Amino acid sequence: MSRRSGILEFAVLGLLRESPMHGYELRKRLNTSLGVFRAFSYGTLYPCLKSLVANGWLIEETGGAPEGAPAAALTGRRAKIVYRLTASGKEHFEELLAHSGPDAWEDEHFGVRFAFFGQTSRDVRMRVLEGRRSRLEERLEKMRTSLARTRERLDDYTLELQRHGMESVEREVRWLNELIESERAGRDQRAPDPAEQGEKDQSGDTGGLPRHRGGSRPDPSDDTTT
Amino acid sequence: MSRRSGILEFAVLGLLRESPMHGYELRKRLNTSLGVFRAFSYGTLYPCLKSLVANGWLIEETGGAPEGAPAAALTGRRAKIVYRLTASGKEHFEELLAHSGPDAWEDEHFGVRFAFFGQTSRDVRMRVLEGRRSRLEERLEKMRTSLARTRERLDDYTLELQRHGMESVEREVRWLNELIESERAGRDQRAPDPAEQGEKDQSGDTGGLPRHRGGSRPDPSDDTTT
DNA sequence: TTCGTCATGTAATGGGTTACATGATTAC
DNA sequence: GTAATCATGTAACCCATTACATGACGAA
8 A cells, every 4th residue: 555656656557558568668668758757666666566456456467478468568578477457447547637636737747647648638638737837937936036136146157057947947838838729729639548449540639739840850760779 | 974965965065165054044045046956855954964063064053143253144033053164074065076976967966066166176067067968968869769769659748748858958958068168268267265255356257158148037126025 | 922934853754766686588 | 508688576775855843033
């Protein structure tokens, strides 16, 4: 029952909803897809998985590959313990997805919440985005007044640090503005359950994200990994 | 001896080098001047102060305001315990300032290190800035390849999250480029010991930071605080 | 005189990492 | 056969927060 971090629990549940996986692979996904923000070690992950099992939200599937063909988990290598989301686990995740309390837009939570926006209803998405924005704006306010008071006493480097910090926050606010804007424009389209999608058309209309060009495009010609 | 966080120790030593302070004020400074990145609670700060005293790096000055006029600490309200940096504490801080090991440019450390660049020698500044930059660049590399591999499997929101994350990192790299550039341009000017400055002219030539205009300027007309 | 803020502390708890222990499977 | 990576776990520790306990001082 103990040993739950909220954010990790949420992410694990969300990832396992897409497809069953074993711990090792789960961790990799956690640290790439979502893990721009957070990296978890095994010492955190495995105990968490155990506790999720104890809660009845996951079941362990040991031994030879079960019929349910856990997709990528078994290409080449046989998994030891595959975790699969139970019905009540799915239900629990659904509840977590629906929550849009104040903690949902704190630094640690927001990223993960956003990562699962594809499974989140539009009104919750809006609340989370707007909550995050006002959170950042009040932080900005504090920074501004504090800077106004201490401006003279600070040396150039501290000032520059402050300036850059504020600019980062302002930038995220602008990003949120864009996102909120396009959420407003797009119609409510809750993404279908990924586990039941099969080969269906996934030309996602998930609210209509803004288009971005230039910068951050991965070089498609380098696939020198694995 | 235990209970030391490195970053907190560094920041406390650095702030106390400017002027003696008591814990309460120290914390406020920690959470404004430097604390764009980190906020510490009393439960962390006070034990840390005790351990710094135990190391001989600080001394506690209890009772009525000592002759040494601890500046802002005593305007209006009398402080209970004023912490002052000892000679060996100063020496220790000097050593910490001179270190430019790999941890100096990790996320948690970099901000605080930068905040004290005014007291840092130019070559150390350069090493830290360049270390940070290459750290970010290798992170960027990882993100790019990982994104290239998983691009198709990711939904629009995850993709957007990834994109924004990468853009943030790229932006910091550009910032570092500017800083490194102006460090190269400026001559070596180690800021004088702030504790011995008195009313001297402080038109800091600390290497010549780049000039920035627009955005992030505090509104000078709102001083509705205190 | 009561409320807000200043001011200092501690014990319990939380949330996470590191280092270690163990072993299977694959690539060379 | 041996190195690398896959794979699972645990115990010891670390860093910090929360909640609590305590009390002084100034302003309304």
